Amino acid sequence: xxxxxxxxxxxxxxLIGKTILNSADDVKRAVDNARIVxxxxxxxxxxxxxxxxxxxxxxxxxxxEAIAEVISKDNGKTxxxxxxxxxxxxxxxxSYYCKNADWFLSEEHLRAGNIFLINKRSKIERIPFGxxxxxxxxNYPFSIPLAEIVMGLLxxxxxxxxxxxxxxxxxEEIRKAVQHTGLPEGLFTILNLPGKIAGDAFLDSGxxxxxxxxxxxxxxxxxxxxxxxxTPISLELGGNDAMIVCEDADTYRAAMGALWAGFQNAGxxxxxxxxxxxHEKVYDKFMNVLKEKVENLRIxxxxxxxxxxxxxxxxxxxxxxxxxxxxxxxxxAKIFAQSKIPIETNSKNYLxxxxxxxxxxxxxxxxxxxxxxxxxxxKFSDYSEAVRLAxxxxxxxxxxxxxxxSSRAEKIAKQIKAGxxxxxxxxxxxxxxxxxWGGFKQSGIGRTHGKLGFDEMTQPMVIVKDILPFVKKxxxxxxxxxxxxxxxxxxxxxxxxxxxxxxxxxTFNLLKxxxxxxxKE
Numbered sequence: 001x002x003x004x005x006x007x008x009x010x011x012x013x014x015l016i017g018k019t020i021l022n023s024a025d026d027v028k029r030a031v032d033n034a035r036i037v038x039x040x041x042x043x044x045x046x047x048x049x050x051x052x053x054x055x056x057x058x059x060x061x062x063x064x065e066a067i068a069e070v071i072s073k074d075n076g077k078t079x080x081x082x083x084x085x086x087x088x089x090x091x092x093x094x095s096y097y098c099k100n101a102d103w104f105l106s107e108e109h110l111r112a113g114n115i116f117l118i119n120k121r122s123k124i125e126r127i128p129f130g131x132x133x134x135x136x137x138x139n140y141p142f143s144i145p146l147a148e149i150v151m152g153l154l155x156x157x158x159x160x161x162x163x164x165x166x167x168x169x170x171x172e173e174i175r176k177a178v179q180h181t182g183l184p185e186g187l188f189t190i191l192n193l194p195g196k197i198a199g200d201a202f203l204d205s206g207x208x209x210x211x212x213x214x215x216x217x218x219x220x221x222x223x224x225x226x227x228x229x230x231t232p233i234s235l236e237l238g239g240n241d242a243m244i245v246c247e248d249a250d251t252y253r254a255a256m257g258a259l260w261a262g263f264q265n266a267g268x269x270x271x272x273x274x275x276x277x278x279h280e281k282v283y284d285k286f287m288n289v290l291k292e293k294v295e296n297l298r299i300x301x302x303x304x305x306x307x308x309x310x311x312x313x314x315x316x317x318x319x320x321x322x323x324x325x326x327x328x329x330x331x332x333a334k335i336f337a338q339s340k341i342p343i344e345t346n347s348k349n350y351l352x353x354x355x356x357x358x359x360x361x362x363x364x365x366x367x368x369x370x371x372x373x374x375x376x377x378x379k380f381s382d383y384s385e386a387v388r389l390a391x392x393x394x395x396x397x398x399x400x401x402x403x404x405x406s407s408r409a410e411k412i413a414k415q416i417k418a419g420x421x422x423x424x425x426x427x428x429x430x431x432x433x434x435x436x437w438g439g440f441k442q443s444g445i446g447r448t449h450g451k452l453g454f455d456e457m458t459q460p461m462v463i464v465k466d467i468l469p470f471v472k473k474x475x476x477x478x479x480x481x482x483x484x485x486x487x488x489x490x491x492x493x494x495x496x497x498x499x500x501x502x503x504x505x506x507t508f509n510l511l512k513x514x515x516x517x518x519x520k521e
Contacts, residue, residue, distance in 0.1 A: 005018065007074060009074070010312065021193075026191060027201040030160045037187050049154055050098040057095055064083065070169050073303075074166075074167045074170050075265075089147075089433075100451075108123060128155050130157060132160070132207065133210045133211065134210075143431075147448065151457050157208075199218065203231055213237075234446030238395060238443060239398060241271060243273045254424075257402065262274070263353045271420070297309055299311075299340065311349040311351075318349060325365065327363055331362060338353070339353040356374065367393065409424070420436075432450075475488070491506065493505070
């Protein structure tokens with residue numbers, strides 16, 4: 001067995017690097033070493049941690065073109081895609097979290113729930129988990145793990161990351177960005193593990209929390225495995241996103257949005273459009289624009305700035321896409337529009353962008369995550385039907401509604417069972433650092449990004465203190481007797497009984513026992 005992972009450019013087959021292969025023992029060692037230094041890191045002020053972490057952004061900005069080039073070579077997406085959807089969002093996320101970490105981690109004072117317990121003052125402190133693990137995917141190999149790394153470090157955790165085997169060169173760029181900060185040795189470790197052992201290795205290492213982005217099947221396995229030790233786990237497991245185009249939509253913008261969200265990154269986006277439902281009144285107009293744009297998509301090597309779409313990252317995913325298309329065509333679907341692919345390439349990773357019509361929800365392309373440059377389009381006449389179709393999926397990551405009426409769009413959006421619904425846009429909320437990211441149903445558990453995502457990096461600790469230290473004991477403490485019972489019941493009657501007589505008698509019974517809180521007995 002080789003001690004290295006070889007990385008190849010999926011567009012050309014060129015060998016672009018080698019990475020040392022790690023083992024499960026390396027994960028355990030990394031977690032143990034991280035635990036040694038994490039305590040001192042957590043003791044630093046949030047602002048000091050932020051000043052250190054912010055240096056990551058400086059490195060990314062200074063090396064943005066080189067990083068985009070590595071992402072393009074390693075993943076197959078276009079260089080513009082790499083810059084716009086990975087490098088830029090990463091820099092923006094670092095800025096946002098460093099700016100707001102102090103607020104996210106500040107203690108929260110709770111309002112008293114009852115006037116008779118007003119002497120009990122409560123507050124919530126956010127406590128880092130300790131050592132968190134991150135298993136990141138190959139489709140957005142830079143921006144997805146980097147946001148979680150930044151939040152984890154700012155929250156006071158140590159971080160151990162397993163980057164995807166398919167995009168090891170991007171992992172090296174992450175390593176360089178983090179090393180630029182001068183973090184204490186051992187606080188951050190990036191590893192190269194085979195996917196089949198990574199989950200077990202992390203959960204067996206004693207990790208304090210695991211963040212996983214990947215398939216539903218692996219997510220279910222990790223959740224089951226994590227239950228053995230009750231290890232907290234956050235899962236982002238993909239989507240089968242629906243797009244609803246209303247009768248009053250700007251059909252040109254909607255079609256361009258479908259082009260972007262359906263075929264950006266060759267459709268390898270968990271939050272990309274896969275299913276499109278178009279109102280019958282604008283169906284033809286929308287489809288005419290979409291057909292023209294798809295057929296004119298330029299697909300070539302991602303280094304060419306004229307390329308609109310790159311290639312697929314893995315041959316395994318190519319097989320999945322071809323299987324879904326074959327299944328659809330055999331069941332009666334038609335290819336409505338299709339782009340060309342470069343004829344000069346020998347790479348099998350190139351697929352055309354494709355629009356299918358005459359589709360239904362019995363087809364794999366509509367009921368499962370295709371994760372490739374294919375969208376299925378259906379016509380609808382009634383909005384309740386559109387919502388039903390949009391919700392007819394075991395996944396619910398994101399969705400979109402397209403309409404010139406904000407109120408109509410929002411009314412429809414609120415009926416869709418998805419973690420994020422955008423109006424007149426799609427596949428961009430992941431780039432908004434302030435916006436939580438995560439899904440309903442089998443699209444995952446937990447959230448990343450925004451304050452909710454930052455909260456996932458910590459545990460809430462409640463601190464309750466009594467502001468009347470001279471009081472000898474609480475009203476309900478020992479010794480017990482009938483008088484105490486009547487007094488406590490009197491408090492209940494005073495607060496909530498609707499009978500005035502009961503309130504009055506209850507007040508007298510309460511007053512009889514109040515003095516006991518000041519007396520030693």
